[in-house]
Amino acid sequence: MVSHVMGDLVQEGQKSFPVRHDYEAFFRETAWGALFFATTHMGAVSAERTARRLQAVLRFWEPLQCARYLFNQPGVPQTLEEVMVAACGWAMDAWCPVGDASVRSRLEGAAERMARATREDCIEAIFREMPRALALARKLKHREVVADPAFLRERLASLDARSFERVSGALTGELIGLLYDWDQELGLQ
Template sequence: MVVANDTIDFNRERSAWRLHRVPHVLSGLSEALDWQDTYPLRDAYEAFCRETPWGALYFAIGRTAPHGAERMSLRFQALLRFWEPLESARYLFSSPGTALTLGKLVEESCSWAMDAWCLVGGDSVRERLNTAAERMSRATREDSMEAILRQLPRVLTLARDLKDREAVADPFFQRERLSSLDSAAFERVSGAHPGTLIEKLYDWDLELGTH
């Protein structure tokens, strides 16, 4: 049994593997550097972890930034390489009483990527994730733009307290604002990850309120 939720540790006394332990090592390493210039360390640690089954799973289904298209493609590809051994476990993710197969876990945690990047093709979760990873790996800025615009209506349902919802929900406004982002800022949202996009929606809403 694997506790795959990185926020809630279901029943700490229960014997199980716990994915949220993966970043604890990084915290210790960062502390040893006095939290100075930790980005290269973070990237190297993630690259190392992606070469292990549990590390690949953690970074594919977790919420660890960055969530750009290129980075998420690497994470999904790593998970797909370890698919067979990871299928042998069962996972606790959204409910302590429901043990999930790997396919169900990925469906619950990564449906956003498959919805944004794999509109058609693939009969299984594994096939759809593979298609999404391939498309993300070779995505142009325009490809990412279209994936983001497909994702934003879903993300808007999660942003419940926008002050200027009508303006922020306008596809023309969204495309205009995305087009105005510089390369680094666009890369951060290029994967169409919901957590990253909801932050961008609130940024836009705040900007509208200051004019």
Template sequence: MASKQPSSLQLPSFLRGLYSSVHQNSKKEGLRCGEQYRKDGAFSAPRQMLEVSPGEVVLTHGVADFQHERPAWRLYMLSNVMSGMYEALNWQNTFQVDDPYEAFCRENAWGALYFATSQDAPRSAERTALRLQAVLRFWEPLQSARYLFKTLGAALTLEELMVASCGWALDAWCPAGDTSVHARLKTAAERMARATREECLEAIFRELPRALAYARNLKHRDALADPTFQRERLASLDPLAFERVSGACTSDLLEKLYDWDHELGLH
């Protein structure tokens, strides 16, 4: 059931504190969640929520967390909750619990932002649409904080964070950049949610040049850059494999380019 949306941004208390305490407390939360899921197949809200002061900085990626001795909001440590949950389940059927836990988290501002910015697999068009739509539902409270992502320096606004973490989705699914980030995210999410296979292919073709630009040490770059070759290889993917890349995430396409480069070297 969706929780009532607060007017201010609130995060679970276990995500606030020194690095060592957040690491320990988030693991305990994961163990609690895992035990509950094993008993009744459900999750419950964190036991204590704390309000994030307007303008306070939230760390959304471990790369930016270089001052472990200072108290901070460490949103990225929700990954530690998931590790604790897996441990409570004895690392059995972990894939089966991923989807319901993410769905539960997306009903809260903190969970919505984590799954949108962390880009945990899968990154299909359908899953990414759900993640972006969740962030849009909590846009107002999320705007009150500032964020650090993968680079140090000035903290980011919510709009800047979403461009830094989900720019690939904007470029692939709403390339026109003359509207607000919020509007582009909404359009991208709507298109991804109802996308056909052909529409996913169009988005992938828009993003493949960027993936190629990031690729290093390719032995067959010219062949990989050929649109005919790309279309043939994408057409050969089974439904599950195609769904994995259907969101057109740059890192997923980069992985596919390396796979194709390796396959070409075998012939």
């Protein structure tokens, strides 16, 4: 139901973003709302916003751990840890790449780093997540160019503040979108 409301929130003659942000902030104050927004990646997925989403789930960790979830694998009950790895593994890999710690510890580390991240911190997180994005972006026509670290740094540095904010969390899907945009631009040159 939350996703339907988020999709339908529109203010007459205005952009719906302020209402959507307020709606999300309100529902992140509940256990189920926190889990919903941490696992669905609706709206902007900036480092700052993702940090707030992960922090909300962490506040409700104990009660959420008591349930089993059907997430991405119909009919297969999963623990909270399994759900968070499936939904937020990208955040842990990009922002807290230490694999031996518990899921909760890695989420805490990722949320803490995201909350205080500079633009350069975000770029480094993006670089840690970029191999996964490149592996999933199978239809790139100029793969060698867009995979080049110098090209990536140049393009990331040239993003305006709003565009950079959108990818600053290093969500794989957003990075794939950037790669395809840049690949298409190269084809037009």
